[in-house]
Amino acid sequence: MVQVQRAELEEQLAQGARRFEGCSFDDEDLSRLDLQGCVFERCTFAETSLFASKLARSQWLRCRAGGADFESVDAVDARFDGCDLNNSKWRRSKLASAAFHGCKLTGASFEEVAHLGIHFEECLLIGADMRGFSFRKTTLKELDFSEAYLSGCDFREAVFEGGSLRHAVLKLAKFQGADLRGASIEGVKLTEAGLFKGAIISHSQAASFLRELDLIVT
8 A cells, every 4th residue: 555645646636647546545635636537446545634625526446534524525426336434524515426335434424415316325324424315216225324313314205125224313304105114123213103104114114113112013
């Protein structure tokens, strides 16, 4: 792994470089750089600041960016595959049509992001802050939202293929018409049960709700 500092990266970009493999940018200040269309493969960005950088159409392949700061970035049409993005910060970023596949996003913060058309698949979003996100009419494949902050999220007519909502914060979330049969909804509080009015659940999930009422289901 070769450590690359900001000045070196700027020089390579000026020379037309757009692909970086096996580079370490850990703890660097890469804020406000133009990285549009760049490809990063097996690179590390631990605690790196990418504040307000231009990341549109960039590709991130098996990168590690735990604790990285992506606040206010423009990552429209960016793609993240197999990346460790735990505890990353995305506040006020532009993530329209961005895609996250097989990524670890535990503890990530997506506060006030522009996310029209964003796509997550087979991602860990445990404890992530995704308040106000809209997943309406989308298919959610293997997304683990355990203990995530999902207040005000719109899941109307969404289809859950696997995944979990266990102990998630669901205040004011909307689930009308959602198909929850493939998801784990353990730990949902009785005070939140009304949120699932109009949703499709399985017999076992319904039995779980009834057990919360101390009723014996046979």
